[in-house]
Amino acid sequence: MATSRIRSGYQRRILDELLDGPATVTALAARLSLATSHTSSTLRTLRQQGLVTRDEREGVRGAPHHLSPQGLIRLQEDALERLRDATRASRPEGTNVLLTRDGPLVVLAYGERIPSDLIWLPPRRLSVEGAPLLSSSGNARGGAWCAVRSAPQWFDLDTLEPCDPPPPEMPLSDIRTWTQDGRKLALVRARVMSGQDRWTMPPGTWFETEGADESPPAALNRSGVDLGTVQGTEVPCRPSTPILGQVGEAWRRESLLGGQKGLIVLRSSRPDAIAERPVSLLHLWMRHRHPRLRGAELDRRTQRLLERLRGDRRGRPSAVAHAALAAFGPSTWVEHETTFHELARSNEEGARAIWEWALEHAKGAVQGEWTLGATHKKLLKRVIADGRCQLLLAGDARLREHKQGTWLVDIKGERWVHLNEVTRLRLTRDHQQSPSQAMWQQPIPASAASLLAHERAAVDETTARNTTAMERELRRALSAWPDGDDNLADTLEHEHPLAAWIASSEKERGRRWRRIGDRVPDAWVGLHAPQNASDEWLSEAANRAAFEEREAYALELARRYEQQPRPRPTAPLLQPVASTARLLTLREGQVPDASDVTTWTADPLHFSAVLPRVWDALEPTPTDLPNAPLLTWHTWITAPNAPPSIDAIIRRCEDLPCEWWAPWLPEWLPYLLASARGRRWLSDCNIVWPVVVAAMDSDGPPGLAPPTPALSFEGRDLSDVHLVEERQSTAALFDVAEGVMAAQEGRPTPVGRTHPEACWLVSPPHTWPTFVGLGLPDGPVGMALSKRRLDR
Known part of the structure; x- marks a missing residue:
C-alpha cells in the first residue's frame, strides 16, 4: 500500500478530531485550542482537497464538517507511514510503540490484544534502567490514561495490508510470538483523559504494557452514581451528572436505578400490590387539578379525598377519588415523605405529579425512569436542569435530544457511556437475568x-x-x-x-x-398469603404449613379475632393455629381455655409471647413436651435451685429469649468461660451479649422470679475470655468482658467492637456521661443504649 505522511500538523489534528464525529468550526477551534480563523482556513484547504465535506443544508454559518472517505484513507496512510518508519530498524525492547501525539490525540501500534477501552500508557520505556522519573524542569513524571477511540486495525508490516487479528482464544504469550514472527501490529487511536501535562513519552518510543500506578481519570470519579466498571478493568465509572440514558430492557433499568442512593422514581417489573405514597403528593395533585383553589379550601378538599381513599365510603361516589385511583393506583397514604415512588400503576397524570413532587420535596439526589411523552418537555427540562437530578433513564431514545453531558446507552447487548462529545467507554453489563x-x-x-x-x-x-x-x-x-x-x-x-x-x-x-x-x-x-386467606382456611388448612408459616397465619387470625367475636373452641377448631390465635388475644387477667392450652402445648407457636399468659394453666407435670424451648423452660422451673450444668446453661441460652435468663448472666458467664465446652460454644454462638447485659434487670422466665438480691459482675473473674479466639463472632463477648474488667480495675470504659459505646451497658445508666446513648439507634446495641438512657 502506498503511504505518505500528512505534513501539516494542523491538518492532521483536524482530520483526527473529525474522526470522532462532525463538528463546527467553533467546536473544533475550542477542542484543539486554535484560533477560529486559523481553523476555518485549514478546513477550507481540506475541503478543496476533498478530505472534508461541509453540510450546508441549513446554511454556511454554523454548518458541521464531516470527515470524507478520502480523509479517512489519508489518516490511515499517515499512520501506516509512521508505522513503517518506526519498524524500519530492528525492534528494540518492547511490544508496543507510540506513533504520533497531537495534544490529547495519540496513535499507537500494539503487538498484543487491547484488553479494554481504557488503557494505561507508562511514563517511559522499560529499557531505561535506573533513570529517575523526572522531567527537565524537575517535576515528577507519570503515565497517562487513554480512552480508545476506534476498534484496533491489524496490519502486516511487510505489505502494510490489513490482516486478520489473532484468534480470541490465543493466550498473550502466543500473541506476542505471533506478532513478532509474522511482523503484525494493530493500529489504535486513543485520546488522553488524564496525565497529559506530566506524560513525556516521545513519539517513536517502544514500551510494554504495565499495571497502572496512578488513580483512574478524574472524569470517571465525579459523582456518587455508579454505572459499573469499565470493561476489561476494575475501574468504576462514576461520571459527572446529570446522566441521561437509554436502557432498553426494563430489568436492567430497575437494577441500575435500584443500586443508587436518594429518591428513586421507577416503574418496577414486579410492583407491590399497594404502593406507599406521601399525603403531600396527593395535595400537590389536587393543587394541579384545581389551580384556582388556595389555602384552607384546598386543604379541606384534600383531606376529604384522603378520607375517602382510606376507606370512608359515606356520601355519593366521588369522581375526584376515581381520578386519584386512576392516577396513582391502590396506595397507602402516609404522613412522612418516601424515597421510592412507583410508576407501575400510575397513569400519565400521576407520573407528572410524582416528578413535580420530587422537584419540590426531594432533599438529596434524585434518579428515576422517564415515562412521560413529548407533551411534558418543559417538566423534563426542569428535572434535568435541577442540580439534584443525577440519573434519568428511558426505555427508548426520547432523552437523546436533551443530553447535556454524560449519555448512557445500553442496547443490542452492549453498554456504552459517552463522557462528552468525543470520549466514550464500554462498561461491563449486569448479566443478571x-x-x-x-x-x-x-x-x-x-x-x-x-x-x-x-x-x-x-x-x-x-x-x-x-x-x-x-x-x-x-x-x-x-x-x-x-x-x-x-x-x-x-x-x-x-x-x-x-x-x-x-x-x-x-x-x-x-x-x-x-x-x-x-x-x-x-x-x-x-x-x-395470610391476608388473602379465609378464616376457615386459616383455622384448618394452615396447620399443614411449615412452622414459620403457621406463626404468620396464627398472627393474621389473631388480628381478625380482635375485630370480631372469637368462636368457642369446639372440636373441629382445636387446631394449633386457631388455638394460638385465641391465646394471642388474651388480656391481662383473662383465663385461657384449657383445651386451647393443651392444643398449643403440642405445637407452641409464638412461644415467647404466649407462654407468659398460659404458664400457670399448664399441667403440673406434662409427660410429653415435643418442643425443645418448652421442655427447657419446664425443666428449669421444676428445679430452680439446682446448680445448672454447662449443657443446661447452653440450652437455656439457645432455647429461651435472652430477657428470661439475663438476670443470671453474671453467674453463668464465668462458668462458661472456665470450661472448654463453654468457650467453644461462646466462639460460635450469635448472641449479642451487650443487649443481654442491658436486660439483666428483667423479670425472668414465667413462673420463676430473678435472684434476690440481683446478681452483678462485681468480683466475677472474666479473665478466661482471653482463651477465646478474637474474631467477628466473638466481638460482642469481648465488649462485655472488657467493659466488666475495666470497671473492676477502675480504668476508663473502652471503645466497643460492636458499637463504640457498647461497653457502657455494663455500668448503671446514672453513671454514664451525657453523650452516651444520644446517637441514632443503629442496630440492636444502639437500640439497647437508647432504651437504657430513656429508662434511667
Whole structure:
C-alpha cells in the first residue's frame, strides 16, 4: 500500500478530531485550542482537497464538517507511514510503540490484544534502567490514561495490508510470538483523559504494557452514581451528572436505578400490590387539578379525598377519588415523605405529579425512569436542569435530544457511556437475568418458603423423581408467579395440581384450594398469603404449613379475632393455629381455655409471647413436651435451685429469649468461660451479649422470679475470655468482658467492637456521661443504649 505522511500538523489534528464525529468550526477551534480563523482556513484547504465535506443544508454559518472517505484513507496512510518508519530498524525492547501525539490525540501500534477501552500508557520505556522519573524542569513524571477511540486495525508490516487479528482464544504469550514472527501490529487511536501535562513519552518510543500506578481519570470519579466498571478493568465509572440514558430492557433499568442512593422514581417489573405514597403528593395533585383553589379550601378538599381513599365510603361516589385511583393506583397514604415512588400503576397524570413532587420535596439526589411523552418537555427540562437530578433513564431514545453531558446507552447487548462529545467507554453489563428467564434455567425451589425468599434450593427427592413433563409444567407455573395466570392454572389443575397452585393468582387461590387442596404438598401450603386467606382456611388448612408459616397465619387470625367475636373452641377448631390465635388475644387477667392450652402445648407457636399468659394453666407435670424451648423452660422451673450444668446453661441460652435468663448472666458467664465446652460454644454462638447485659434487670422466665438480691459482675473473674479466639463472632463477648474488667480495675470504659459505646451497658445508666446513648439507634446495641438512657 502506498503511504505518505500528512505534513501539516494542523491538518492532521483536524482530520483526527473529525474522526470522532462532525463538528463546527467553533467546536473544533475550542477542542484543539486554535484560533477560529486559523481553523476555518485549514478546513477550507481540506475541503478543496476533498478530505472534508461541509453540510450546508441549513446554511454556511454554523454548518458541521464531516470527515470524507478520502480523509479517512489519508489518516490511515499517515499512520501506516509512521508505522513503517518506526519498524524500519530492528525492534528494540518492547511490544508496543507510540506513533504520533497531537495534544490529547495519540496513535499507537500494539503487538498484543487491547484488553479494554481504557488503557494505561507508562511514563517511559522499560529499557531505561535506573533513570529517575523526572522531567527537565524537575517535576515528577507519570503515565497517562487513554480512552480508545476506534476498534484496533491489524496490519502486516511487510505489505502494510490489513490482516486478520489473532484468534480470541490465543493466550498473550502466543500473541506476542505471533506478532513478532509474522511482523503484525494493530493500529489504535486513543485520546488522553488524564496525565497529559506530566506524560513525556516521545513519539517513536517502544514500551510494554504495565499495571497502572496512578488513580483512574478524574472524569470517571465525579459523582456518587455508579454505572459499573469499565470493561476489561476494575475501574468504576462514576461520571459527572446529570446522566441521561437509554436502557432498553426494563430489568436492567430497575437494577441500575435500584443500586443508587436518594429518591428513586421507577416503574418496577414486579410492583407491590399497594404502593406507599406521601399525603403531600396527593395535595400537590389536587393543587394541579384545581389551580384556582388556595389555602384552607384546598386543604379541606384534600383531606376529604384522603378520607375517602382510606376507606370512608359515606356520601355519593366521588369522581375526584376515581381520578386519584386512576392516577396513582391502590396506595397507602402516609404522613412522612418516601424515597421510592412507583410508576407501575400510575397513569400519565400521576407520573407528572410524582416528578413535580420530587422537584419540590426531594432533599438529596434524585434518579428515576422517564415515562412521560413529548407533551411534558418543559417538566423534563426542569428535572434535568435541577442540580439534584443525577440519573434519568428511558426505555427508548426520547432523552437523546436533551443530553447535556454524560449519555448512557445500553442496547443490542452492549453498554456504552459517552463522557462528552468525543470520549466514550464500554462498561461491563449486569448479566443478571430477568426473573422469568432465570426461572427456566435454575433448580426448581423445594418449597413455598424457598420461592418467597427468592432462593433456588436444590430439588428435593420428591421433585427429582418427577417426569420431564412435570418439571416443564412447574417451570411454566413458576414463570407466571407471583402475578399468576389463572387460565394456565385451569389447564394444569387436573394433571399437575402443584403447578396449578403455583400459577394461580391470589384472588383465585382460595377457591382453587377447595378443589385441589388435598393434592398440594405440605411444603407448598405457605404460598397462600395470610391476608388473602379465609378464616376457615386459616383455622384448618394452615396447620399443614411449615412452622414459620403457621406463626404468620396464627398472627393474621389473631388480628381478625380482635375485630370480631372469637368462636368457642369446639372440636373441629382445636387446631394449633386457631388455638394460638385465641391465646394471642388474651388480656391481662383473662383465663385461657384449657383445651386451647393443651392444643398449643403440642405445637407452641409464638412461644415467647404466649407462654407468659398460659404458664400457670399448664399441667403440673406434662409427660410429653415435643418442643425443645418448652421442655427447657419446664425443666428449669421444676428445679430452680439446682446448680445448672454447662449443657443446661447452653440450652437455656439457645432455647429461651435472652430477657428470661439475663438476670443470671453474671453467674453463668464465668462458668462458661472456665470450661472448654463453654468457650467453644461462646466462639460460635450469635448472641449479642451487650443487649443481654442491658436486660439483666428483667423479670425472668414465667413462673420463676430473678435472684434476690440481683446478681452483678462485681468480683466475677472474666479473665478466661482471653482463651477465646478474637474474631467477628466473638466481638460482642469481648465488649462485655472488657467493659466488666475495666470497671473492676477502675480504668476508663473502652471503645466497643460492636458499637463504640457498647461497653457502657455494663455500668448503671446514672453513671454514664451525657453523650452516651444520644446517637441514632443503629442496630440492636444502639437500640439497647437508647432504651437504657430513656429508662434511667
